Amino acid sequence: MVEKALNYAKQHEEQFLEDLRYLVRQPSIAAQDKGVKETAEMVKKMMEDVGVQADIVPVEGGQPVVYGHLDAGRSRTLLFYDHYDVQPPEPLDEWSHPPFGGEVHDGSLYARGVSDNKGNIVARLKAIEAFIKTAGTVPVNIKFVIEGEEEIGSVNFHKFVEAERARLASDAVIWESGSRDVSGRPTITFGNKGICYIQLDCRGANQDLHSSRAAIVENPAWRLVQALATMKDLETDRCLVGGFYDDVLPPTAREIEMMEKNPVDEKETLAQLGLRGFLLELTGIELSKKLLYQPTCTICGLWSGYTGQGTKTVMPKEAHAKIDHRLVPNQTALDIFEKVKRHLAKHGFADIQIQLLSHEDPGQSSLDAPIVPVILETARTTYGVEPVVNPRSAGSGPMYLFNRLLGIATISGVGVGYYKSGAHAPDEHIRLEDYHKGIEHVIRIMAEFGKA
């Protein structure tokens, strides 16, 4: 069954490319609400065309989810998470080819969203088409959840997942994207960090004052600085918020082994960032452990008073900071938010307003889940190399809704991009070879995972 499907894919490479070009030519910019709903309709139609039942599910306050399912009466169900929205294409003058032109040059397809994440949507649909056209069915039950707000932080997506728990039951989730590194190896991960992004607002007088008044009027910039200073120990880079580390799980021996096999490229990274060393002079496995297994407390933005050229003798009326905490299992974003609030109050800064701007929990799947050997073995077969395997990534995303809230093993790293694909950047593109390999990989995953 798998050979026939692979053959079909081989024979229909041209058509599969055209199907992808059709989708990437349609803008779907969530940040600008441009073409998003039209794209949801297109994706629904493409699903139906390959034999997947599709619904457009409205999400309160947000863009709809395209939900698809194909029950083939198998014992296992595989769920694909994707998103049909894309980043804004700006700055337009840095593109060599039109961002919604879908042009092919030197064996690569250029378009905003082709790597992140429309190439993967179409690759997954084409893998299904290959089975349906050659065997009339698929080797594993299939579900699709394709959201429309990933590029603006999946702000409403949790409502969909929370409301649709029953419909989303599956044995594994394949996450949205993946890319091959400089040596052609796909990078597989099993989770990511969470995030708790807050803003602190400290206010003083009702107007900026001549700075001579600072002798007798409280300066909100000083209050904010002192409040921030209570939150972090620079010597150890530890967050001083009470209970911050309570729920932090250390890496297991197996996870440490994984990280040791794939260390940070220290020399290259330092050179690229113009730095002499990493934080706390970390190196080797300690560096990897800090990157992937320690939560952070990061000032992302800070502003108050006069920030122009030269001098202005002003005492600011307000001061602000944006802070993100990257969280690790088993921390949760709302718990950390409460802890930060308590910390500020305890240190005498209850007057400082604290806003929760965005939050996602961390999550990581078990390395023993049945999908794990399937992904790795099919990656070896498809790419002819040993995949890079990391227990988790240092970034964040809505993955926790699946691996933590629904408790489904969720794997990231299956996709059609490569290390130069430029997601979020001008000239985003994928190599046609990677697109077709990506389809092959999904065909093999479906076949292998369906064998149980």
Add this chain to the structure above:
Amino acid sequence: MVEKALNYAKQHEEQFLEDLRYLVRQPSIAAQDKGVKETAEMVKKMMEDVGVQADIVPVEGGQPVVYGHLDAGRSRTLLFYDHYDVQPPEPLDEWSHPPFGGEVHDGSLYARGVSDNKGNIVARLKAIEAFIKTAGTVPVNIKFVIEGEEEIGSVNFHKFVEAERARLASDAVIWESGSRDVSGRPTITFGNKGICYIQLDCRGANQDLHSSRAAIVENPAWRLVQALATMKDLETDRCLVGGFYDDVLPPTAREIEMMEKNPVDEKETLAQLGLRGFLLELTGIELSKKLLYQPTCTICGLWSGYTGQGTKTVMPKEAHAKIDHRLVPNQTALDIFEKVKRHLAKHGFADIQIQLLSHEDPGQSSLDAPIVPVILETARTTYGVEPVVNPRSAGSGPMYLFNRLLGIATISGVGVGYYKSGAHAPDEHIRLEDYHKGIEHVIRIMAEFGKA
């Protein structure tokens, strides 16, 4: 002699007004280098017209000083410090009358710079004219120093004073301006604070990074916050820079008495600023002492990373702060600058760059100087009220070049403005009555001071 001069002034009120309108119609915006040199020439000519010898003295890198002198063979010399430059008139649409129109409405003359400080230049020249025209001489030797960069921080003016020490020798300096309060009382002061305005620049990686990297790369925003936190104790509002208070002189019993007579209007000030209380819950004489006799350490500006709407998960490549220290006798700005540098190095922040953006020393004249009773007595006679007397103001300026560097008693508060004159603001104006009273006051000061 004084009566004839006063009579002359009375009879020439209309002409004196026209002479002022002539000067205020000429823009002289130092910040925009607009009309400044032309105005210096006009002021020189106006001096010569009343019988004062005048020179335009170039200042390296800056606008020229108009220096004037009239040696009448008296034992005492009075020096007037003024400036012929003005603030920019913007925002233009907030003016009811053209800022360089010199229009009279409801007994007031409207023009940018009419209160700060051209009205005083002309009032002082007209007082001299009144003596010359009626007695052929003046009762006291006169010097004028009229600079062209006061509104941009007198950045080069110190070069002139340092180079011209000998020519500037005098028995007293009358500072540029003064204004009457809501009850018609002029406010006399004998000094002001200094300023040491610095900028701290802290740098990290050579680019803003995805904030997930904050786990392993040093964040310059945190370093700056922690460096700032070492500089100030919030509980006491004390600056923690080593040696910061070494040269601070406490107020004398007489100065305390002066402040007690003229307390801060606490209720009014708090209401105006929308505050519940002053810093450290200060009140009464302690509030005045803090305002006038304690130096400050003020964050005027703070910026790093993302400061827009919503979230951006970025780790900044740099962080900056602007800080001003308002200084009191006998601190000096350059000494404080060195102390801040040492403080940062001592606390492990030697990598943070520190720039000195502007500096002026504090200075205060002796309350026993012979000019003091002259000013107060003539103010009583002229205005028919008891003047408000404060030992010093909380602001800064180049006054230290006279009262500290040259050691000449320097008095501020003789002038033609009133509490609503709006220096630096749209609709700057003076009341014609105050203009003519100001001329009277100067006539009386010259006569009284010349009696010795």
